[in-house]
Amino acid sequence: MISRYVLAALLLVFGATSVFAQENLNQVDGGSSSETSRPWANANDVLIEQIGTDNIAEVVAYSDSSALVVEQHGDEHRANVRLSGSDNQGDISQQGDRNAADVTIDGMINSFSISQTTAQVPFAGDNLVSLDQSGLGNIAFQTQIGRDNDMKLRQNGADNFADLYQEGQSNRMELEQNGDDNSARLKQFGLSAAPIIVTQTGGMSVEITQTGE
Numbered sequence: 001m002i003s004r005y006v007l008a009a010l011l012l013v014f015g016a017t018s019v020f021a022q023e024n025l026n027q028v029d030g031g032s033s034s035e036t037s038r039p040w041a042n043a044n045d046v047l048i049e050q051i052g053t054d055n056i057a058e059v060v061a062y063s064d065s066s067a068l069v070v071e072q073h074g075d076e077h078r079a080n081v082r083l084s085g086s087d088n089q090g091d092i093s094q095q096g097d098r099n100a101a102d103v104t105i106d107g108m109i110n111s112f113s114i115s116q117t118t119a120q121v122p123f124a125g126d127n128l129v130s131l132d133q134s135g136l137g138n139i140a141f142q143t144q145i146g147r148d149n150d151m152k153l154r155q156n157g158a159d160n161f162a163d164l165y166q167e168g169q170s171n172r173m174e175l176e177q178n179g180d181d182n183s184a185r186l187k188q189f190g191l192s193a194a195p196i197i198v199t200q201t202g203g204m205s206v207e208i209t210q211t212g213e
Helices: none
Strands: 004-007 011-014 019-028 032-038 044-053 056-062 067-075 078-084 089-095 100-106 111-117 128-134 139-147 150-156 161-169 172-178 183-191 196-201 205-211
Touching (some): 056 067, 067 078, 078 089, 089 100, 111 128, 128 139, 150 161, 172 183, 183 196
Parallel strands (some): 019 044, 032 056, 056 078, 067 089, 078 100, 089 111, 100 128, 111 139, 150 172, 172 196
Antiparallel strands (some): 011 019
C-alpha cells in the first residue's frame, strides 16, 4: 500500500482586529495522513473527515475560541491533537476497530469530547483513547462501545469535570484528577468488567456505576 501525505491548505482572512483561519479536509482512502498546525488566535476552525483504513489526523493548535472536529470511519485510524489556549471546543469521533485517539490540552475552560464505537460488528473493539488536560475549568467527555477497549483521562488543575462511559466486554478505565474541587462521573456496563482505577488529590468527588460479571 502506498501511503500519501496531505498537508491541508489554509484560508486566512485578515480583519481589523482578528485573524480567521478555517480548514475543511475530506479524505476517502487508506494510508493517508492529514496534518495542520496553526499559531493564530481567535476563531480558528478545523474539520477533518477520513474514511478508509490506516489514516492519521494530526492537529497542533495555539488559539482561543476555536472549534475542532475530527471524524474517522474505518479501522486502524489515529488522531493526535495538541491544543493550547482557552475556551476551545473539540470533538473526535472514531467508528471502527483498533483506532486510537491521543489528545493533550493546555489551557483554561476547554471542552473536549471523544467517542469510539464499532462500525458494524457488535462488540468488536481494541480501541484506545488517552486525554490529558492541564488547566482550570476544563470539561472532558469520553465514550467507548465495544470490547477490549482502553480509556485513560488525566486532569491536572482545579474545577475540572470528567464524564467517562464504556459499554461492552473486557474494557478498562483509568482516571486521574489532581487539584481542588474536581468532579467525575464514571459508568461501565458489560461482561468481564475490569477494575476502574481512580486517583484523586484535593477536595474532589466521584460517582461510579459498574455492572457486569
